């Protein structure tokens with residue numbers, strides 16, 4: 001026997017207009033176990049809430065049914081009323097007679113009849129409800145940030161400044177990400193290194209940040225508040241505790257490989273630091289390029305190193321860190337434009353991609369900031385091609401958002417550094433950021449030629465074999481253009497990192513159509529993910545500029561903080577449990593759960609649920625052939641009882 | 650009196666139930682024959698719920714979930730899709746008229762789709778008349 005109280009809300013006339021509310025309350029009082037039934041103008045108002053609270057006490061209610069607006073609206077409000085009155089909050093049932101009854105009909109009879117059926121269903125389910133308690137767990141106060149681009153750097157610094165310990169994990173031997181490759185940044189044209197290098201140094205100096213370069217995550221266990229993350233420290237063959245960064249080794253090294261940092265435009269040594277301001281300023285050996293590793297002879301670096309820091313026997317090592325929250329900021333790659341053969345990238349030396357050009361502008365780059373072609377000559381005409389592989393249904397449908405702007409930046413820098421004619425081939429100019437339209441107007445003034453039309457092909461010139469011909473239709477004049485140039489710059493689509501799938505798998509993230517990490521909600525939860533306690537920031541979520549990346553990083557840091565700032569965390573109470581007596585050990589549940597919550601307990605021979613991981617979807621409960629899984633708050637009995645009640649009227 | 654069917658709806662919390670709420674918020678009108686049970690995800694729906702609904706005298710059953718790929722729990726509705734397709738086959742094999750059981754993917758922003766599907770489905774069930782095949786009286 002339960003003692004149920006039913007509270008019918010008028011919601012002003014919102015409900016009362018098409019549902020006879022007092023008749024509904026009267027009807028409720030005839031239902032079994034209902035000891036009190038009332039209707040009231042505004043149940044969610046303070047007097048309404050007080051009325052419920054009083055009746056809980058006066059009538060010793062053990063179940064409450066509020067017949068009002070959608071549970072999505074006020075379930076939390078009324079749960080609090082129960083809790084404050086000493087009743088378990090899960091003993092509340094909401095009957096939605098506004099959104100799903102009074103607002104979708106004009107007919108008073110129909111509305112009242114449907115409301116009765118819904119209420120009857122709720123009463124029969126209500127009796128079977130069980131009090132639930134959320135489990136409370138301890139929260140680890142530390143945070144891991146994955147990826148040391150500007151997003152990761154910013155997030156790590158913000159968190160470290162609040163006194164949190166931060167592990168910043170970067171796969172490369174330096175932090176900095178793409179921003180460290182640039183010379184100037186739009187729209188202000190401030191020097192990238194000048195604003196980034198101090199931040200990189202702060203990361204290194206910060207007492208709360210443990211910087212882990214040449215590191216990758218190999219396993220993630222646990223859940224929000226308590227992640228156990230295994231990190232692989234890749235062998236560097238240089239003991240960074242001993243190394244004093246004299247870099248004598250890098251001078252003597254005969255081994256060579258293409259410099260990733262300079263986008264392959266030049267070579268670097270086998271023992272190297274990627275660029276002069278790298279953080280940390282300590283070299284690593286590239287095993288693939290090292291003469292000793294290849295031929296068994298050399299060891300020149302070892303000989304010159306006074307610190308005895310070189311260690312050819314070094315192995316990858318594994319360590320585990322424990323954190324309460326994670327921020328993923330793994331950034332982007334540019335698409336491989338060799339796949340778009342019509343643009344001749346990789347075939348004609350005069351065709352460059354955008355990051356290569358960034359390196360040409362950079363005073364620390366391969367040409368010391370001079371814009372020269374691969375043969376050392378200065379280009380006389382340069383064409384910048386927008387939307388290469390972006391906004392293209394055959395390649396990547398998305399707009400990469402920053403290409404218009406950096407293409408304008410390139411035009412300015414070309415004008416500054418060369419006397420070349422500069423042409424922009426664009427579909428639309430998208431300059432929708434603070435100061436962006438102004439920047440665009442400024443570039444127009446700088447004698448840059450804008451041609452609206454997507455380039456169809458880049459070909460070798462027949463008349464002048466060293467030059468290229470850019471072929472496009474000018475969609476403003478309708479004319480077909482064949483423009484001879486010396487240099488073609490492709491602005492390729494920004495795409496997810498090649499390792500994004502692995503990261504998604506490790507942290508249980510979803511990816512969107514393009515492969516970028518998916519946010520929990522596109523508008524209201526853009527930084528959190530479906531994986532509780534894991535947040536995303538920067539271009540790994542979608543293409544964006546540095547200001548937006550930094551804003552996201554700050555936001556993600558704040559979100560991570562809201563978790564680790566508490567020492568205890570309340571877990572979802574509406575999880576599932578296995579009745580071991582019925583479990584037939586088929587392990588269906590283990591296979592289907594999107595969150596890896598069920599696991600097979602070998603010694604006991606039954607499946608169990610890690611409740612901290614369970615999100616309560618109930619999928620496992622409906623694949624369990626022996627009905628061993630009980631989905632709390634949505635048990636088979638509860639759902640069936642509601643259905644029975646609904647079908648009675 | 651004309652035949653007023655009883656229709657059971659089972660909707661996932663995150664998409665279809667929210668979509669049904671939106672139909673209300675935007676004051677769309679649809680027949681009142683449907684009564685919706687809320688579950689967290691369409692994947693929670695055990696085929697036995699459907700069988701039971703018809704035993705209880707439902708003239709039609711409409712299941713609603715997020716669009717495949719959009720499930721709040723990532724893959725939940727992909728399982729639901731397969732399981733409910735089999736459920737439909739079994740029901741029809743056992744003699745149920747094909748039109749009485751329907752699965753629809755209705756997102757939280759598709760209030761109009763919810764209203765439209767319910768209207769259409771109700772009309773269809775009315776045309777089929779009372780369901781007597783499984784009903785236990």
Ligand SMILES: Cc1cc2nc3c(=O)[nH]c(=O)nc-3n(C[C@H](O)[C@H](O)[C@H](O)COP(=O)(O)OP(=O)(O)OC[C@H]3O[C@@H](n4cnc5c(N)ncnc54)[C@H](O)[C@@H]3O)c2cc1C
Pocket residue numbers: 146147148149150151152169170171172174175176177178179182184185186187215216217329330331332333334354355358402406409494497499503537538539540544545546547549
């Ligand atoms: C040619 C070009 C020019 C641009 N110019 C400008 C400009 O002038 N102004 C502007 O505002 N924006 C500009 N942008 C945009 C800018 O590059 C991005 O907004 C910014 O770099 C994004 O930073 P991020 O940290 O998200 O990603 P990234 O810079 O890509 O950094 C990601 C970091 O994560 C690391 N990482 C990746 N995977 C892993 C892993 N699995 N484990 C550990 N570490 C990992 C990477 O090594 C890298 O260090 C430009 C973009 C391009 C392509």
Ligand code: SF4
Pocket residue numbers: 578582583584585586587588589590598606607623624625626627628629
């Ligand atoms: S699906 Fe059910 S029976 Fe199978 S292992 Fe899981 S709990 Fe046990």
Ligand code: SF4
Pocket residue numbers: 575576592593594595596597598609613614615616617618619620621
């Ligand atoms: S209810 Fe959903 S999240 Fe919880 S264990 Fe079952 S399948 Fe996994």
Ligand code: FES
Pocket residue numbers: 661662663664665689690691692713714715720721722725726
């Ligand atoms: S949450 Fe809607 S179908 Fe899974």
